[in-house]
Amino acid sequence: MAGHSKWANIKHRKGAQDKRRSKLFSKVLKEISVAIKENNGNGDPETNPALRNALLNARGVNMPKENIERAIKKATGAEADNYEYISFEGYGPHGIAFFVECMTNNTNRTVANVRAIFNKNNGSLSTNGSVEFLFDRSGVFTIDKEGLTWDLEELQLELIEAGATAFENEDDIFTVYTAFSDFGNMSTKLESLEIEVRHADLQRIPLTTNELPLEEAKDIIKLIDAFEDDDDVQNIFHNLELTDELVEHLEG
Structure with missing residues (x-):
């Protein structure tokens, strides 16, 4: 990961x-x-x-x-919005797998929009279970290193005891991964250590990733952007490899 x-x-x-x-x-x-x-x-x-x-x-x-x-x-009032969770699985162009999580108050609208986004970007909506097995559901905690008083090696040892399975240490961000079942334990542990978390959620991490030439990878970015533009879409997971060339393009 x-x-x-x-x-x-x-x-x-x-x-x-x-x-x-x-x-x-x-x-x-x-x-x-x-x-x-x-x-x-x-x-x-x-x-x-x-x-x-x-x-x-x-x-x-x-x-x-x-x-x-x-x-x-x-x-908490009588006029609360009635949202429900719904997920979709499919493939983008060049065989890249997608798992799309939505929160909606109109299921018919969301289904139609997601199918249209796939179709307009040379992808296809599949049946439930068709790509889910390609991902591992994990807890992901993102921490700003600025202001963090812990030595990272000592912190990792503490968090491993709470169920941490992997870490990423990049630039100004420290990311902690846990098993799905340990999400609550890790949240409690970080609170007890008085570590402020920037973001915490459950993500679907690809078990393996597929590398594409830059021009083909751009087609995937276009599909990701189309999903992000839809108000009902909460999270988009895929198995495209983030190559150095692609990073340079995205940051350009």
């Missing part, structure tokens, strides 16, 4: 950062809504771990406090 976290950190939106910021806000607001709904309307982060994690992610994208408070108030 080396280099996996780079996908989330590369600045390749080419002037569309405001749009990206709006998308991140929308994603977190849905996380807050679902976290409260699935815990019987509980809007207290002290007793609702899912909400606590959603609020952590809200702070990680610098969401204003008033937006967060408004989202909690709405989600």
